[in-house]
Amino acid sequence: MNSTTNDRLDVMTIRCYTLTAQALHWIVAGLMFTVLPLAWVMVNMPHTAPDREWIYTLHKSVGLTILALVAVRLGWRALHPAPPLPGRMARWEKALAFASHWLLYLILVGMPVSGYLLSATGGKSVPYFGLITLPSLPNNPAVSDAARWVHVAIGQWLVYVLILLHVGATAWHVAVRRDGVLDRMLPEQKA
Structure with missing residues (x-):
């Protein structure tokens, strides 16, 4: 068989992620493309801007939503493993895909946690869409500064980098x- 035939066989044998995993993936992706512009806007607003606190609340709330959805997704993934990658992919490509996905999970947990710690130990409230306020923590400038470094500097x-790598x-x-890798994250198409 030639390479094109092997590619078609790979595409035909690729299973998809479950619909739940797909939905969680695309919702988190959409929220990521929401939380980032909110961050850019809020840090560039004058401190006296009337909507500044609401933008911060929205940023924090979307971040906390991402954290909750990623937790659900990790639980789901533990019960429903990822479908196999195409056999044509080299071992190093599969290792890079595995590493980049787990780094994405790590950053999608680390950013909301560091953001919460930044605010909660820095004397700022952490409201969730103005509906509830998460518990505050004792004021601790050292923890808040470390969280700022993790959240903002790194x-x-x-x-x-990880979003650009993934996209x-x-x-x-x-x-x-043209090996059907994206098809794993799309609803299965019936022929």
């Missing part, structure tokens, strides 16, 4: 490899 840049790899698999 975390945001890791988010950008870039997806584009590579769709446009160049």
